[in-house]
Amino acid sequence: xxxxxxxxxxxxxxxxxxxxxxxxxxxxxSSIEELPYQIIPGxxxxxxxxxxxxxxxxxxxxxxxxxxxxxxxDEHSALSxxxxxxxxxKKFFSAPLVDVISFACNACPTNSYEVSNNCRxxxxxxxxxxxxxxxxxxxxGKSFIDKEKCVRCGRCQQACPYSAIVHYxxxxxxxxxxxxxxxxxxxxxxxxHDKCVSCGQCIVNCPFGAIADKSExxxxxxxxxxxxxxxxxxxxxxxxxxxxxxxxxxxHEAFKILGFDDVVEVALGxxxxxxxxxxxxxxxxxxxxxxxxxxxxxxxSVLAKRTLPDLVDCVxxxxxxxxxxxKVIKKRNPNTKVVFVGPCVAKKLEATRKIVAGYVDFVxxxxxxxxxxVAKGVEFGDLTNDEPLNDAxxxxxxxxxxxxxxxxxxxxxxxxxxxKEVKVDRxxxxxxxxxxLMLAKAGKRNGYLLEGMACPGGCIGGAGTLMPLNKASAxxxxxxxxxxxxxxxxxxxxxx
Amino acid sequence: MKKVKIEVCSGSECVMMxxxxxxxxxxxxxxxxxxxxxxxxxxxxxxxxxxxCKNENLAPVVKINDELIxxxxxDMVMSKIIAAIKD
Numbered sequence: 001x002x003x004x005x006x007x008x009x010x011x012x013x014x015x016x017x018x019x020x021x022x023x024x025x026x027x028x029x030s031s032i033e034e035l036p037y038q039i040i041p042g043x044x045x046x047x048x049x050x051x052x053x054x055x056x057x058x059x060x061x062x063x064x065x066x067x068x069x070x071x072x073x074d075e076h077s078a079l080s081x082x083x084x085x086x087x088x089x090k091k092f093f094s095a096p097l098v099d100v101i102s103f104a105c106n107a108c109p110t111n112s113y114e115v116s117n118n119c120r121x122x123x124x125x126x127x128x129x130x131x132x133x134x135x136x137x138x139x140x141g142k143s144f145i146d147k148e149k150c151v152r153c154g155r156c157q158q159a160c161p162y163s164a165i166v167h168y169x170x171x172x173x174x175x176x177x178x179x180x181x182x183x184x185x186x187x188x189x190x191x192x193h194d195k196c197v198s199c200g201q202c203i204v205n206c207p208f209g210a211i212a213d214k215s216e217x218x219x220x221x222x223x224x225x226x227x228x229x230x231x232x233x234x235x236x237x238x239x240x241x242x243x244x245x246x247x248x249x250x251x252h253e254a255f256k257i258l259g260f261d262d263v264v265e266v267a268l269g270x271x272x273x274x275x276x277x278x279x280x281x282x283x284x285x286x287x288x289x290x291x292x293x294x295x296x297x298x299x300x301s302v303l304a305k306r307t308l309p310d311l312v313d314c315v316x317x318x319x320x321x322x323x324x325x326x327k328v329i330k331k332r333n334p335n336t337k338v339v340f341v342g343p344c345v346a347k348k349l350e351a352t353r354k355i356v357a358g359y360v361d362f363v364x365x366x367x368x369x370x371x372x373x374v375a376k377g378v379e380f381g382d383l384t385n386d387e388p389l390n391d392a393x394x395x396x397x398x399x400x401x402x403x404x405x406x407x408x409x410x411x412x413x414x415x416x417x418x419x420k421e422v423k424v425d426r427x428x429x430x431x432x433x434x435x436x437l438m439l440a441k442a443g444k445r446n447g448y449l450l451e452g453m454a455c456p457g458g459c460i461g462g463a464g465t466l467m468p469l470n471k472a473s474a475x476x477x478x479x480x481x482x483x484x485x486x487x488x489x490x491x492x493x494x495x496x
Numbered sequence: 497m498k499k500v501k502i503e504v505c506s507g508s509e510c511v512m513m514x515x516x517x518x519x520x521x522x523x524x525x526x527x528x529x530x531x532x533x534x535x536x537x538x539x540x541x542x543x544x545x546x547x548x549c550k551n552e553n554l555a556p557v558v559k560i561n562d563e564l565i566x567x568x569x570x571d572m573v574m575s576k577i578i579a580a581i582k583d
Contacts, residue, residue, distance in 0.1 A: 009514065013512050370512045382544065
């Protein structure tokens with residue numbers, strides 16, 4: 001339900017704002033015990049059967065937002081357990097990044113076919129005729145499916161003239177492109193962390209808000225309070241995300257109020273990457289390597305390397321835009337802490353890799369950033385010290401939308417190597433990405449540039465975004481047009 | 497033709513609490529104007545912080561033809577707009 005505002009969204013964001021406020025305004029954090037009572041006041045439940053369950057869930061969300069691990073539901077421990085230890089000005093959270101809050105899970109039926117009330121007990125009952133295993137029969141005048149025999153082929157659903165047969169699939173598992181969601185012994189969703197690539201699609205698709213990721217808001221604010229120089233590296237997908245008043249020129253002043261020292265566009269790193277990949281493709285594909293797969297999407301990149309262990313070299317070794325931009329910031333001042341601000345849960349995982357952790361200190365999403373702005377009372381409508389953001393070209397800014405990475409690279413190949421023929425394929429959503437990878441494995445994508453995006457729509461569809469795709473896409477387009485540079489290779493900043 | 501002006505607060509707290517979604521709802525309403533037989537000009541104006549949210553839990557805030565609405569939801573706003581037109 002990316003881009004749609006629901007009660008789940010409301011609670012999640014209230015938690016971010018509460019944690020940011022706690023970090024900014026206090027030096028001692030035992031008052032976390034009071035926060036669930038502020039977010040869920042009174043004695044009458046609003047969202048679930050019991051106000052105590054609502055508060056318990058909010059309690060776990062608060063812990064995750066502080067980077068703390070989930071507590072076991074069958075043992076006693078204080079909500080504030082670990083709160084002092086996590087109040088450090090550096091990366092704190094440990095795996096798993098994404099997990100299910102088990103008692104928030106509705107244990108939705110997994111892949112099954114059900115006969116709904118739409119069934120009219122018709123004369124023809126074609127459902128019974130088409131079932132290959134005779135799992136469906138007429139009981140008390142209505143169709144009935146024997147779950148033990150049913151093989152989930154779906155023919156009964158297709159045959160029913162009243163659309164009375166419904167396919168249930170657990171939304172989290174259906175959204176997961178790597179089949180990482182199974183069940184625990186109580187039938188509740190359980191993530192297989194060996195398969196999970198932290199794309200965050202399950203988080204955004206669970207209608208009960210039972211899945212959540214960990215956050216670094218708390219540690220970032222500790223770093224700011226310590227007096228560290230902190231620089232925001234903001235991803236191009238930010239365009240339009242924080243409302244119509246939060247335009248690019250307002251960002252410098254807004255971040256300063258939060259305690260940051262500077263803001264740099266990650267699209268600058270993307271420009272560097274686009275040019276590097278253009279050279280790579282022109283020189284090596286297909287003579288030295290059969291194809292080139294982009295690597296800026298961490299979930300896609302992990303999936304690609306896992307699916308093609310023998311062709312790992314075909315997945316671009318170039319630094320991702322996040323790393324390139326962080327390197328630029330560290331070069332200007334090695335003591336600066338870099339905070340990547342983006343649409344993405346998987347970037348939090350990418351930043352835990354040893355090589356990356358040396359450049360990127362923290363990662364937050366736009367939703368988490370919103371919580372920080374609210375905690376500090378930042379009103380974009382009142383900011384007047386405009387400072388344009390001019391680090392990147394239209395190419396780098398286009399990385400935010402599916403197809404934008406390939407477009408940028410192709411444009412630069414055409415400009416730098418006009419005689420080079422380029423073939424492109426791309427996929428959105430990890431299921432389709434996997435299909436494309438299998439084609440590449442079978443040798444059917446030789447000579448290609450392959451762009452993979454874990455999130456439908458590309459980065460603007462990430463789990464940390466706030467706007468629906470069509471609005472976000474239009475906002476990115478405008479942001480691209482606002483750039484002083486048309487093409488990545490002509491951006492003078494890439495030589496920094 | 498009747499005019500309905502809806503000022504939707506785009507301050508930080510209201511955006512966080514879903515004011516952009518209310519704009520989506522109103523735009524959805526505009527698209528079915530014909531079916532609903534609504535003869536009016538509906539104008540959506542995103543505006544800066546209208547104030548009330550500072551007193552906790554009142555976001556999102558919306559103003560319909562100068563009537564202030566707190567804790568606004570998509571359906572609440574849509575029914576108020578329809579009521580304002582049918583007046």
